[in-house]
Amino acid sequence: xxxxxxxxxxxxxxxxxxxxxxxxxxxxxxxxxxxxxxxxxxxxxxxxxxxxxxxxxxxxxxxxxxxxxxxxxxxxxxxxxxxxxxxxxxxxxxxxxxxxxxxxxxxxxxxxxxxxxxxxxxxxxxxxxxxxxxxxxxxxxxxxxxxxxxxxxxxxxxxxxxxxxxxxxxxxxxxxxxxxxxxxxxxxxxxxxxxxxxxxxxxxxxxxxxxxxxxxxxxxxxxxx
Amino acid sequence: xxxxxxxxxxxxxxxxxxxxxxxxxxxxxxxxxxxxxxxxxxxxxxxxxxxxxxxxxxxxxxxxxxxxxxxxxxxxxxxxxxxxxxxxxxxxxxxxxxxxxxxxxxxxxxxxxxxxxxxxxxxxxxxxxxxxxxxxxxxxxxxxxxxxxxxxxxxxxxxxxxxxxxxxxxxxxxxxxxxxxxxxxxxxxxxxxxxxxxxxxxxxxxxxxxxxxxxxxxxxxxxxxxxxxxxxxxxxxxxxxxxxxxxxxxxxxxxxxxxxxxxxxxxxxxxxxxxxxxxxxxxxxxxxxxxxxxxxxxxxxxxxxxxxxxxxxxxxxxxxxxxxxxxxxxxxxxxxxxxxxxxxxxxxxxxxxxxxxxxxxxxxxxxxxxxxxxxxxxxxxxxxxxxxxxxxxxxxxxxxxxxxxxxxxxxxxxxxxxxxxxxxxxxxxxxxxxxxxxxxxxxxxxxxxxxxxxxxxxxxxxxxxxxxxxxxxxxxxxxxxxxxxxxxxxxxxxxxxxxxxxxxxxxxxxxxxxxxxxxxxxxxxxxxxxxxxxxxxxxxxxxxxxxxxxxxxxxxxxxxxxxxxxxxxxxxxxxxxxxxxxxxxxxxxxxxxxxxxxxxxxxxxxxxxxxxxxxxxxxxxxxxxxxxxxxxxxxxxxxxxxxxxxxxxxxxxxxxxxxxxxxxxxxxxxxxxxxxxxxxxxxxxxxxx
Numbered sequence: 001x002x003x004x005x006x007x008x009x010x011x012x013x014x015x016x017x018x019x020x021x022x023x024x025x026x027x028x029x030x031x032x033x034x035x036x037x038x039x040x041x042x043x044x045x046x047x048x049x050x051x052x053x054x055x056x057x058x059x060x061x062x063x064x065x066x067x068x069x070x071x072x073x074x075x076x077x078x079x080x081x082x083x084x085x086x087x088x089x090x091x092x093x094x095x096x097x098x099x100x101x102x103x104x105x106x107x108x109x110x111x112x113x114x115x116x117x118x119x120x121x122x123x124x125x126x127x128x129x130x131x132x133x134x135x136x137x138x139x140x141x142x143x144x145x146x147x148x149x150x151x152x153x154x155x156x157x158x159x160x161x162x163x164x165x166x167x168x169x170x171x172x173x174x175x176x177x178x179x180x181x182x183x184x185x186x187x188x189x190x191x192x193x194x195x196x197x198x199x200x201x202x203x204x205x206x207x208x209x210x211x212x213x214x215x216x217x218x219x220x221x222x223x224x225x
Numbered sequence: 226x227x228x229x230x231x232x233x234x235x236x237x238x239x240x241x242x243x244x245x246x247x248x249x250x251x252x253x254x255x256x257x258x259x260x261x262x263x264x265x266x267x268x269x270x271x272x273x274x275x276x277x278x279x280x281x282x283x284x285x286x287x288x289x290x291x292x293x294x295x296x297x298x299x300x301x302x303x304x305x306x307x308x309x310x311x312x313x314x315x316x317x318x319x320x321x322x323x324x325x326x327x328x329x330x331x332x333x334x335x336x337x338x339x340x341x342x343x344x345x346x347x348x349x350x351x352x353x354x355x356x357x358x359x360x361x362x363x364x365x366x367x368x369x370x371x372x373x374x375x376x377x378x379x380x381x382x383x384x385x386x387x388x389x390x391x392x393x394x395x396x397x398x399x400x401x402x403x404x405x406x407x408x409x410x411x412x413x414x415x416x417x418x419x420x421x422x423x424x425x426x427x428x429x430x431x432x433x434x435x436x437x438x439x440x441x442x443x444x445x446x447x448x449x450x451x452x453x454x455x456x457x458x459x460x461x462x463x464x465x466x467x468x469x470x471x472x473x474x475x476x477x478x479x480x481x482x483x484x485x486x487x488x489x490x491x492x493x494x495x496x497x498x499x500x501x502x503x504x505x506x507x508x509x510x511x512x513x514x515x516x517x518x519x520x521x522x523x524x525x526x527x528x529x530x531x532x533x534x535x536x537x538x539x540x541x542x543x544x545x546x547x548x549x550x551x552x553x554x555x556x557x558x559x560x561x562x563x564x565x566x567x568x569x570x571x572x573x574x575x576x577x578x579x580x581x582x583x584x585x586x587x588x589x590x591x592x593x594x595x596x597x598x599x600x601x602x603x604x605x606x607x608x609x610x611x612x613x614x615x616x617x618x619x620x621x622x623x624x625x626x627x628x629x630x631x632x633x634x635x636x637x638x639x640x641x642x643x644x645x646x647x648x649x650x651x652x653x654x655x656x657x658x659x660x661x662x663x664x665x666x667x668x669x670x671x672x673x674x675x676x677x678x679x680x681x682x683x684x685x686x687x688x689x690x691x692x693x694x695x696x697x698x699x700x701x702x703x704x705x706x707x708x709x710x711x712x713x714x715x716x717x718x719x720x721x722x723x724x725x726x727x728x729x730x731x732x733x734x735x736x737x738x739x740x741x742x743x744x745x746x747x748x749x750x751x752x753x754x755x756x757x758x759x760x761x762x763x764x765x766x767x768x769x770x771x772x773x774x775x776x777x778x779x780x781x782x783x784x785x786x787x788x789x790x791x792x793x794x795x796x797x798x799x800x801x802x803x804x805x806x807x808x809x810x811x812x813x814x815x816x817x818x819x820x821x822x823x824x825x826x827x828x829x830x831x832x833x834x835x836x837x838x839x840x841x842x843x844x845x846x847x848x849x850x851x852x853x854x855x856x857x858x859x860x861x862x863x864x865x866x867x868x869x870x871x872x873x874x875x876x877x878x879x880x881x882x883x884x885x886x887x888x889x890x891x892x893x894x895x896x897x898x899x900x901x902x903x904x905x906x907x908x909x910x911x912x913x914x
Contacts, residue, residue: 082581
């Protein structure tokens with residue numbers, strides 16, 4: 001398994017400890033402590049996953065997250081000391097795939113990282129259709145009328161999960177399990193925020209979604225093809 | 226005593242007795258209806274009349290509403306009505322006096338004129354009779370003709386005295402034929418018979434002397450004159466032959482009537498002006514007072530809506546200006562205090578956030594280090610290995626304590642936000658129960674869910690509700706001593722409720738309120754072994770309060786306890802009652818009631834509660850036995866409040882008929898003393914997490 005992880009954290013003790021744990025689990029961590037240098041370090045290290053602390057000197061984590069997301073779909077997991085809705089939602093909206101609240105257990109962290117990296121395993125060739133979109137699962141591409149739409153891996157996974165069973169309504173909990181890999185019910189805000197982001201990319205009119213349809217009181221389902 | 230339960234703050238034990246909502250409000254609604262009916266002139270008659278009154282009243286309702294609400298309208302209308310009354314009274318008095326003044330003079334003049342006329346007519350007859358006597362009447366026909374001529378001449382000479390001032394009419398006396406030439410004659414084109422009223426003729430016929438009356442003088446059509454009011458004075462006089470005829474003087478009163486109507490018109494115009502002007506004055510005067518009051522009311526409303534910078538305009542130094550100044554001062558002080566509190570809250574929130582971050586980062590490092598050490602403990606000597614275990618365990622505890630503390634301070638700072646959406650509580654309960662299964666298995670407890678046949682949907686924050694229920698269920702399992710735990714769901718009216726019942730150690734009297742206190746421990750010696758931060762129920766209470774819901778506890782020593790969470794079905798809707806009675810039906814007291822204090826048989830559920838489980842059972846039974854059979858001691862009213870506190874049997878407690886009691890148990894709707902949350906003041910229990 002590929003395992004290059006970039007740790008962006010200004011707390012040296014925590015960074016070192018993260019390094020110990022990650023190395024123990026077979027990852028190759030690299031470190032950067034400053035928000036301003038994070039992007040350069042990212043380009044240099046080409047990590048498979050970014051662990052990003054939200055509170056950083058220089059550019060803050062939100063800004064760094066946005067910059068990385070602007071040029072790459074690499075999974076980003078936020079480390080945050082705040083579990084308030086606003087902080088979490090702002091983080092997720094800036095492009096993070098998942099978040100983990102301090103203090104966390106090493107096993108929890110590793111499970112999240114693995115869940116985010118797991119999808120990199122080669123999928124079987126598969127063609128899916130949802131609304132007027134054509135999804136090539138193996139080729140990791142989504143096209144509308146031949147025009148390709150850029151999605152992050154997580155958004156892609158979300159779309160594929162919905163498209164595979166267009167007859168099924170997915171509760172947020174089920175999506176958390178299938179897409180994020182949570183075994184127990186976790187924060188459903190993750191789903192809400194990512195559905196919004198996905199819609200902003202694939203819907204013609206995000207106000208009136210046709211691809212990812214909300215089923216009130218239950219969850220989401222794929223729109224009719 | 227056997228039991229007790231939750232909740233009011235020690236300082237203000239739910240002083241208001243719990244009341245079943247339905248029944249009582251129905252009564253008071255009747256009362257209100259009656260009051261309203263009487264106030265608004267309701268008729269207590271037959272239904273038909275009442276219906277009719279209602280039908281009449283309905284279109285008037287908006288007007289009555291305006292009347293009740295608008296003091297300016299009320300004052301102006303009252304002023305108008307009262308001044309109208311005064312003006313009318315004044316008008317009648319003045320007109321009466323003017324009329325009397327005008328007529329008195331006219332009548333006197335007319336009377337003397339008429340008297341003169343009558344005398345003249347008498348003299349003419351006498352002189353004619355002397356002349357006729359000399360002439361010796363020879364034939365009847367001749368005399369008749371002579372009388373007719375004489376009458377005409379007399380009429381002419383009598384009326385010639387007052388050209389236009391009066392007219393003269395002669396009529397034959399009743400009974401006398403027309404044949405003798407006494408046919409009606411009149412001067413000035415007057416219609417003789419129509420102008421003289423019958424009543425007056427009768428009076429004159431009696432011959433008592435002169436008589437007078439008011440009348441309308443009617444003129445012959447040929448003259449083209451309109452009839453006019455007049456005074457008529459009549460008398461019986463003799464003609465030259467000694468026969469009587471009636472002589473009437475008619476005095477037109479047109480002039481007087483014209484004067485009178487002029488006075489009336491003037492008075493009416495003046496009166497109208499006065500009334501309208503008074504109304505306008507009242508309107509202006511009231512406006513001066515009402516406008517500032519309305520302005521104050523409007524600004525007070527805006528202030529309370531949060532626009533704290535609103536102020537009244539103050540001009541002058543009068544009372545209104547003083548009101549404005551005082552008002553503005555109040556508003557300013559309020560604004561100051563509120564902004565101080567907001568600052569404080571913001572600082573607190575900031576502080577919590579900072580502490581949170583500052584504590585959590587090193588804690589994360591420690592936690593990870595501890596885990597690494599813990600993983601490697603097999604390689605250590607026993608002392609170090611045990612230390613590593615202790616370190617990891619206590620770090621867990623430290624973490625949950627920190628998390629709870631931060632959560633509580635978030636509530637204290639008012640930073641907790643509700644993210645309500647419609648959720649099915651059955652889902653939440655299912656998740657909570659499955660999450661608690663491992664613990665339940667360890668304890669040998671079975672968790673049963675009751676009332677989950679239909680959806681129980683409410684607008685609520687799933688995360689918080691789940692936290693509350695997890696807390697309650699875990700508590701019930703931990704304190705249930707291996708007996709069943711029953712989770713009951715119900716929905717009714719505008720509320721949904723989840724009750725968690727256990728049959729464990731229960732609560733001692735007074736503990737039901739204290740379980741919600743922060744860091745409160747039921748049994749300090751025992752508590753340490755079960756872990757928990759001591760903040761669980763406090764947080765649960767805050768969560769319930771954030772929803773506008775209630776969290777209440779009931780329990781009896783040795784008989785178990787029940788915790789009930791009640792949430793409004795839609796957010797922001799005030800709770801009026803709970804679908805589940807706080808005291809479960811299988812409480813000892815309720816069973817004691819039904820079985821006359823005998824240890825119950827009953828269902829398997831009941832059987833899980835050993836009646837003699839704890840030593841205090843006899844203590845419990847005694848008061849039940851002592852009770853008079855007719856009246857059952859019920860919950861102590863002062864302990865019943867929404868606060869949920871309910872002290873079970875109390876020999877001296879208020880009594881209630883059993884029927885009432887049963888109903889209570891069936892559909893209890895606990896009315897909280899205030900807004901349903903107040904009463905849980907300072908709850909926080911140790912039995913947490």
